[in-house]
Amino acid sequence: GxxxxxxxxxxxxxxxxxxxxxxxxxxxxxxxxxxxxxxxxxxxxxxxxxxxxxxxxxxxxxxxxxxxxxxxxxxxxxxxxxxxxDQALLIKSVLSKEQEDREQYGRRSDLFGVRKGEKVVVEYSSPNIAKPFHAGHLRSTIMGNFIAKLHHALGNKVVRINYLGDWGVQFGLLAVGFQLFGSEEALQTNPIQHLFEVYVKVNQAAEEDEDIHRQAREFFRLLEHRDPTALALWTRFRDLSIEEYSRIYKRLGVQFDEYSGESMYSYRSQQVISQLREAGLLQITERGTGVVDLSEDNSMSFYSTVTRSDGTSLYITRDIAAAVDRYERFKFDRMYYVVDKSQEDHFRQLFKTLEKMGYTWADRCHHIKFGRVQGMKTRRGEVVLLEDILNEAQRQMLDNMQQAATTKHMDNPEEVAETVGITAVLAQDFRGKILSDYKFDWNRALQSKGDTGVFLQYTHARLCSLERESGMLVPDSCDPALLQEQQALQLLQQIAGFDQAVHKAWTELEPRHILSYNLQLSHLVAAAHKSLKVKGSPKDVAEARLLLFHAARVTLANGMDLLCMTPVDRM
Ligand code: ARG
Structure with missing residues (x-):
């Protein structure tokens, strides 16, 4: 209640x-x-x-x-x-335009003690160039986008960072592979897929030819020493990939303030190593690797390895440098790393090492860990490219829509299928606790009835058509006495509860609270839609109901927006 x-x-x-x-x-x-x-x-x-x-x-x-x-x-x-x-007050607070800007339904963060203006850095998506964009990256992309949107909606200043895997010996391999198997044209038109194919081929070839590895290491050495020719090729791989990533993220409604990456910290991670040495935190093992002892905390693995025996840096060393750089630039109040739970130890070590280095802001860093998605397949098999998932969602949704009569009258069925298909994928992903694993299932995701994204879209489109077909303007307010039916009151209470759902999602960083709120709202809309006719009712009653359905639609749209779903007007 x-x-x-x-x-x-x-x-x-x-x-x-x-x-x-x-x-x-x-x-x-x-x-x-x-x-x-x-x-x-x-x-x-x-x-x-x-x-x-x-x-x-x-x-x-x-x-x-x-x-x-x-x-x-x-x-x-x-x-x-x-x-x-107090029914009258409830109706007034939910339905009056003067009292509350409609776009603000459910966004009264002032109720919750959210400190406005806090600086929040959210790092998400972070795929590796030339490697598969797997379901884990998709989850990071949409969860991170959700966390960023939620904080923004509640008045925080958000910085969205995509930290690309764009450095390492694999770029040496990629460069050698490109000389052997690459095509300039394919790189221009289809960079992500092409680089991935080249990478697969060169890895195969390298199994038989040790010299490929030698050349790869040599290329990477040149890269680390900022050799202009090597750097130019690498820059093209990276730039073209980013261009294509942004185009695909756009289909998902996802944005970043900056594309950063491991490459930016190869130099600064050497400074981290010196800093660790000067602070007496660096120990050299018998094998010559450099480690930081974290053993005072028993929940940790004993050491965090920060250098190879040849003195070069590792993933964690670059992460230390990146965190310091971000703090210097943004002075964040909080930083979230949205990365699957398999990297839990990595982030524990990272935060602990930062703390040992004396960075008092280390406790402002949080790892948002999430569970695995099993069985995300498309026609082409196991997912390799983000684009495949989006195309598959659109294709399957379009197939389903083609069986419905209303699709024939639509001027942009492909576009609608894309938006609704993506909503379906998002809703399936946001259903459970983020830490839980789940099995991806196209059929279940795309069902039009039941607790799916398609149902949310259907509800929104239905409310839009109700407004369109009423032939009336939505009034500014109404007489509370006209909305006394059980269905109306239940719907009003649900609308009034949006703030709580948002707040719960914010305290727990769990999108499912907003998703289930939206689903419940949609079920109540369906019930109200059946019994509270707008058309054919006396004018004052029709207007009061129209206002009620309008408030439901705006709230639903606001809730969907937080979940990164674009509501459709028709479907
Ligand atoms: N590129 C990494 C991967 O795909 C994820 C990066 C996570 N972020 C970080 N700051 N380490 O596994």
Missing amino acids: LISKAARIHEEKIVPLIQVSNPKTSSEGEFLLPIKPLIDIGVLPPDSVESGTAQDTIANLTNRISCQHPVLKAVSNKYGIQFSV
Whole structure:
């Protein structure tokens, strides 16, 4: 019910009250919180509820709850605290244009103590050039985009970074491979796929020909020493790949403020190594590698290896340099690395090493780890390119749509199929806890009924068509007395609960709270749509309902937007 949601967002003290209590619903929209559990957990003195202190505590409590959630009325008596929803206030707060800018439905972050203006760095997607863009990268892309959008919507300043895997001996191999198997034309038209193919071929060839490895190491050595010819070729690989990545990210509605990458930190990671040495943190092992001892913390693997025996840097060394650079540039309040859970140890070591180096901001860095996706396949087999997933989503959605009569009247079915297909993929991904693994299933994702992205899109399109076909303008406000049906009130309460869903998603960094909110909203819209006719009703009733459906649509659209879904007007 509304009360448990409302109460959960308030000061911690109230949380256990709500959890132990078993609120009775006395009538629709009224809740009674029994006093006994409050005594049991020590909030109220055990002797008597008649005593002044008990009455004061209750008064205090009810006051706080109703202040923070003004649509609740709270009255205390000796049996409990009676909450009821003030319907007129609820309707006013949800449906009045003056009181609330429609675009702001569900974005009143001021309610939640979000510190506006905080600087938040979100690093996500971060694929490796010339290697497969696997389902893990897709998850990072959409989860990271969600986290960035959510923080932005709540008033934080967000910096979005894509940290490319664009450095290492594999670029030597790639360069040698390009001389052997590359095509200038394919590189221009299809860089990501072409570089991947070249990489696969050269790896095969290198198995038989040790000289390829030697040449690759030589090329990479030149690259590390900034040899202009080597650098020029590498720069083209990187630039053309980024160009194509951005085009594909655009289809997903994903953006970055900067494309960074490991390459930018090969030089600075040498400074990190000196710094570690000077601080007495670097130890050289018998095999000649350089390590940092992290053993004081037992949950860590013993050492973090930061140099190879030849003195060159590793993945973690570059990450140290990158973190320091980002802090110097952005002075972030928080930094999120959205990377699958297999890199958990890596990030623990990274944060611990930063802490040992004396960076007090190390505790502002967080690894947002997520589970694996199994079985993401397309017609071409296991996913290698992000583009394949998007194409497959579009193709399958278009197939489904072609069976529906309404598609014939559509002027842009391909575009709609793409948007809805991508929504379906996103919704499937956002369904569970982010740390859980899940099995990807095209059929389940693309179903039009049930808890899918297609259902959300369908609901949005239906609400748009209701507005279009009403032939009326959405009014600014309405008489609350005209919206007393059960379906109307339930829908209103759901709309009013958007803030809580957003807040929950924000505290837990779990998109599923917004997804399930949206799905529930859509189910309530379906029920209301059936019984609350707009067309054919008396004008004032029709207008009140139109306003209600409009508020539902705007809220749904805002919720979808946070999940990076673009709502369609027709489908
Ligand atoms: N490129 C890496 C990979 O695909 C992910 C990078 C994660 N970010 C980081 N700062 N290490 O596995």
